[in-house]
Amino acid sequence: MKTRLKNALVTTRNAARSIPGKVAMIGVGTIATASAAMASDAGGSAASAAFKSLQDQGSSMASEAWPVVTAIVGSLLAIGLFKKFANKAT
Incomplete structure (x- = not known):
């Protein structure tokens, strides 16, 4: 046995010590870690709830940012049109 x-x-x-051996060991370690993480039900539900909360926060931030983005884009377009017409007038 020893x-x-x-x-x-x-x-x-x-x-x-060899490159393919290192790659194989990393692959096996990754698969083992992922399998262990998927096997635990308690951690999965907490992680799922955390990502759901993060998604909700991201959605609310994006909905709050749209008015600002449209105002900035609209003002840049207005400035560009003003410059164009000012150059044609002179």
């Missing part, structure tokens, strides 16, 4: 564990450790260490 030699198997030692051999597995040596194999893992050798694989971690």
